[in-house]
Amino acid sequence: MATPRQTIAPDAGAIERIARDAIARLPHAFRAHLGNVVLQIEEFADEETLAALGLKDPFQLSGLYSGRPIGTKSIDDSGTLPxxxxxxxxxxxxxxxxxxxxxxxxxxxxxxxxxxxHFGLSDDDMHALEQDAGHAPG
Structure with missing residues:
Protein backbone atom coordinates (compact mmCIF):
# COMPACT_ATOMS: atom_id res chain seq x y z
CA MET A 1 0.00 0.00 0.00
CA ALA A 2 1.37 3.41 -0.96
CA THR A 3 2.06 6.05 1.67
CA PRO A 4 -0.29 9.05 1.39
CA ARG A 5 1.46 12.06 -0.12
CA GLN A 6 1.31 15.64 1.12
CA THR A 7 -0.51 17.54 -1.61
CA ILE A 8 -0.99 20.89 0.11
CA ALA A 9 1.39 23.06 2.11
CA PRO A 10 1.29 22.46 5.86
CA ASP A 11 -0.88 25.05 7.59
CA ALA A 12 -0.07 27.02 10.74
CA GLY A 13 -1.49 24.24 12.93
CA ALA A 14 0.84 21.67 11.37
CA ILE A 15 3.86 23.94 11.84
CA GLU A 16 2.86 24.48 15.48
CA ARG A 17 2.56 20.72 16.08
CA ILE A 18 6.03 20.17 14.62
CA ALA A 19 7.44 22.99 16.79
CA ARG A 20 5.81 21.66 19.95
CA ASP A 21 7.15 18.18 19.21
CA ALA A 22 10.64 19.67 18.90
CA ILE A 23 10.18 21.33 22.30
CA ALA A 24 8.97 18.06 23.82
CA ARG A 25 12.23 16.37 22.81
CA LEU A 26 14.44 18.96 24.53
CA PRO A 27 16.07 18.11 27.86
CA HIS A 28 13.81 18.79 30.84
CA ALA A 29 16.19 21.49 32.12
CA PHE A 30 15.26 23.59 29.06
CA ARG A 31 11.57 22.67 28.81
CA ALA A 32 11.03 23.66 32.45
CA HIS A 33 11.83 27.29 31.60
CA LEU A 34 9.67 27.60 28.48
CA GLY A 35 6.22 27.54 30.07
CA ASN A 36 5.71 31.30 29.81
CA VAL A 37 7.10 31.65 26.29
CA VAL A 38 4.34 32.16 23.74
CA LEU A 39 4.66 30.35 20.40
CA GLN A 40 3.21 32.37 17.53
CA ILE A 41 2.88 31.04 13.96
CA GLU A 42 2.45 33.76 11.35
CA GLU A 43 2.60 33.80 7.56
CA PHE A 44 5.40 36.42 7.41
CA ALA A 45 7.09 38.91 9.72
CA ASP A 46 5.39 42.29 9.59
CA GLU A 47 6.95 45.33 7.90
CA GLU A 48 7.98 46.89 11.22
CA THR A 49 9.86 43.75 12.31
CA LEU A 50 11.60 43.43 8.95
CA ALA A 51 12.61 47.11 9.00
CA ALA A 52 13.94 46.81 12.58
CA LEU A 53 16.15 43.91 11.45
CA GLY A 54 17.25 45.64 8.25
CA LEU A 55 15.52 43.08 6.04
CA LYS A 56 13.56 43.87 2.90
CA ASP A 57 12.50 40.36 1.90
CA PRO A 58 10.08 38.59 4.28
CA PHE A 59 11.41 35.23 3.05
CA GLN A 60 14.72 36.02 4.80
CA LEU A 61 13.23 35.58 8.28
CA SER A 62 11.88 32.17 9.32
CA GLY A 63 11.90 32.70 13.09
CA LEU A 64 12.37 35.35 15.73
CA TYR A 65 12.62 35.51 19.51
CA SER A 66 11.20 38.63 21.11
CA GLY A 67 11.81 39.19 24.77
CA ARG A 68 14.69 39.37 27.19
CA PRO A 69 17.00 36.41 27.80
CA ILE A 70 16.39 34.70 31.14
CA GLY A 71 19.69 35.88 32.65
CA THR A 72 18.87 39.56 32.00
CA LYS A 73 15.36 39.62 33.48
CA SER A 74 14.59 41.63 36.59
CA ILE A 75 11.68 42.68 38.75
CA ASP A 76 11.48 45.82 36.59
CA ASP A 77 10.21 43.64 33.72
CA SER A 78 6.79 43.42 35.38
CA GLY A 79 4.02 44.44 33.02
CA THR A 80 5.99 43.80 29.82
CA LEU A 81 4.77 41.63 26.98
CA PRO A 82 5.49 37.90 27.35
CA HIS A 118 15.60 32.97 25.29
CA PHE A 119 18.38 31.37 27.34
CA GLY A 120 21.09 33.74 26.10
CA LEU A 121 23.04 30.89 24.48
CA SER A 122 25.82 31.28 21.94
CA ASP A 123 25.54 29.74 18.48
CA ASP A 124 27.94 26.96 19.57
CA ASP A 125 25.74 26.21 22.60
CA MET A 126 22.67 26.06 20.34
CA HIS A 127 24.40 23.65 17.98
CA ALA A 128 25.33 21.38 20.90
CA LEU A 129 21.71 21.49 22.14
CA GLU A 130 20.48 20.47 18.69
CA GLN A 131 22.93 17.57 18.63
CA ASP A 132 21.83 16.41 22.12
CA ALA A 133 18.14 16.56 21.16
CA GLY A 134 18.71 14.78 17.84
CA HIS A 135 17.61 17.83 15.82
CA ALA A 136 20.84 18.77 14.07
CA PRO A 137 20.27 19.55 10.40
CA GLY A 138 21.84 17.25 7.86
Whole structure:
Protein backbone atom coordinates (compact mmCIF):
# COMPACT_ATOMS: atom_id res chain seq x y z
CA MET A 1 0.00 0.00 0.00
CA ALA A 2 1.37 3.41 -0.96
CA THR A 3 2.06 6.05 1.67
CA PRO A 4 -0.29 9.05 1.39
CA ARG A 5 1.46 12.06 -0.12
CA GLN A 6 1.31 15.64 1.12
CA THR A 7 -0.51 17.54 -1.61
CA ILE A 8 -0.99 20.89 0.11
CA ALA A 9 1.39 23.06 2.11
CA PRO A 10 1.29 22.46 5.86
CA ASP A 11 -0.88 25.05 7.59
CA ALA A 12 -0.07 27.02 10.74
CA GLY A 13 -1.49 24.24 12.93
CA ALA A 14 0.84 21.67 11.37
CA ILE A 15 3.86 23.94 11.84
CA GLU A 16 2.86 24.48 15.48
CA ARG A 17 2.56 20.72 16.08
CA ILE A 18 6.03 20.17 14.62
CA ALA A 19 7.44 22.99 16.79
CA ARG A 20 5.81 21.66 19.95
CA ASP A 21 7.15 18.18 19.21
CA ALA A 22 10.64 19.67 18.90
CA ILE A 23 10.18 21.33 22.30
CA ALA A 24 8.97 18.06 23.82
CA ARG A 25 12.23 16.37 22.81
CA LEU A 26 14.44 18.96 24.53
CA PRO A 27 16.07 18.11 27.86
CA HIS A 28 13.81 18.79 30.84
CA ALA A 29 16.19 21.49 32.12
CA PHE A 30 15.26 23.59 29.06
CA ARG A 31 11.57 22.67 28.81
CA ALA A 32 11.03 23.66 32.45
CA HIS A 33 11.83 27.29 31.60
CA LEU A 34 9.67 27.60 28.48
CA GLY A 35 6.22 27.54 30.07
CA ASN A 36 5.71 31.30 29.81
CA VAL A 37 7.10 31.65 26.29
CA VAL A 38 4.34 32.16 23.74
CA LEU A 39 4.66 30.35 20.40
CA GLN A 40 3.21 32.37 17.53
CA ILE A 41 2.88 31.04 13.96
CA GLU A 42 2.45 33.76 11.35
CA GLU A 43 2.60 33.80 7.56
CA PHE A 44 5.40 36.42 7.41
CA ALA A 45 7.09 38.91 9.72
CA ASP A 46 5.39 42.29 9.59
CA GLU A 47 6.95 45.33 7.90
CA GLU A 48 7.98 46.89 11.22
CA THR A 49 9.86 43.75 12.31
CA LEU A 50 11.60 43.43 8.95
CA ALA A 51 12.61 47.11 9.00
CA ALA A 52 13.94 46.81 12.58
CA LEU A 53 16.15 43.91 11.45
CA GLY A 54 17.25 45.64 8.25
CA LEU A 55 15.52 43.08 6.04
CA LYS A 56 13.56 43.87 2.90
CA ASP A 57 12.50 40.36 1.90
CA PRO A 58 10.08 38.59 4.28
CA PHE A 59 11.41 35.23 3.05
CA GLN A 60 14.72 36.02 4.80
CA LEU A 61 13.23 35.58 8.28
CA SER A 62 11.88 32.17 9.32
CA GLY A 63 11.90 32.70 13.09
CA LEU A 64 12.37 35.35 15.73
CA TYR A 65 12.62 35.51 19.51
CA SER A 66 11.20 38.63 21.11
CA GLY A 67 11.81 39.19 24.77
CA ARG A 68 14.69 39.37 27.19
CA PRO A 69 17.00 36.41 27.80
CA ILE A 70 16.39 34.70 31.14
CA GLY A 71 19.69 35.88 32.65
CA THR A 72 18.87 39.56 32.00
CA LYS A 73 15.36 39.62 33.48
CA SER A 74 14.59 41.63 36.59
CA ILE A 75 11.68 42.68 38.75
CA ASP A 76 11.48 45.82 36.59
CA ASP A 77 10.21 43.64 33.72
CA SER A 78 6.79 43.42 35.38
CA GLY A 79 4.02 44.44 33.02
CA THR A 80 5.99 43.80 29.82
CA LEU A 81 4.77 41.63 26.98
CA PRO A 82 5.49 37.90 27.35
CA UNK A 83 8.53 36.41 25.69
CA UNK A 84 7.56 35.08 22.27
CA UNK A 85 8.92 32.82 19.59
CA UNK A 86 7.58 33.71 16.17
CA UNK A 87 7.75 31.17 13.37
CA UNK A 88 7.03 32.48 9.88
CA UNK A 89 5.27 29.75 7.93
CA UNK A 90 5.84 30.95 4.37
CA UNK A 91 9.55 31.60 4.94
CA UNK A 92 9.91 28.17 6.56
CA UNK A 93 8.12 26.47 3.66
CA UNK A 94 10.27 28.30 1.12
CA UNK A 95 13.46 27.30 2.94
CA UNK A 96 12.17 23.72 3.19
CA UNK A 97 11.51 23.56 -0.55
CA UNK A 98 14.97 24.95 -1.33
CA UNK A 99 16.87 22.69 1.09
CA UNK A 100 17.36 19.01 1.53
CA UNK A 101 16.03 18.66 5.08
CA UNK A 102 12.68 17.45 6.31
CA UNK A 103 10.27 20.11 7.48
CA UNK A 104 10.50 18.63 10.98
CA UNK A 105 14.29 19.06 11.02
CA UNK A 106 14.08 22.62 9.72
CA UNK A 107 11.37 23.72 12.19
CA UNK A 108 13.26 22.08 15.08
CA UNK A 109 16.44 23.88 14.01
CA UNK A 110 14.70 27.28 13.94
CA UNK A 111 12.89 26.59 17.24
CA UNK A 112 16.11 25.59 19.02
CA UNK A 113 17.84 28.68 17.68
CA UNK A 114 15.06 30.94 18.99
CA UNK A 115 14.89 29.06 22.31
CA UNK A 116 18.64 29.59 22.52
CA UNK A 117 18.07 33.35 22.40
CA HIS A 118 15.60 32.97 25.29
CA PHE A 119 18.38 31.37 27.34
CA GLY A 120 21.09 33.74 26.10
CA LEU A 121 23.04 30.89 24.48
CA SER A 122 25.82 31.28 21.94
CA ASP A 123 25.54 29.74 18.48
CA ASP A 124 27.94 26.96 19.57
CA ASP A 125 25.74 26.21 22.60
CA MET A 126 22.67 26.06 20.34
CA HIS A 127 24.40 23.65 17.98
CA ALA A 128 25.33 21.38 20.90
CA LEU A 129 21.71 21.49 22.14
CA GLU A 130 20.48 20.47 18.69
CA GLN A 131 22.93 17.57 18.63
CA ASP A 132 21.83 16.41 22.12
CA ALA A 133 18.14 16.56 21.16
CA GLY A 134 18.71 14.78 17.84
CA HIS A 135 17.61 17.83 15.82
CA ALA A 136 20.84 18.77 14.07
CA PRO A 137 20.27 19.55 10.40
CA GLY A 138 21.84 17.25 7.86
Missing amino acids: DMIHLYRRALLDEWCEGGETLETLVAHVMIHEIGH
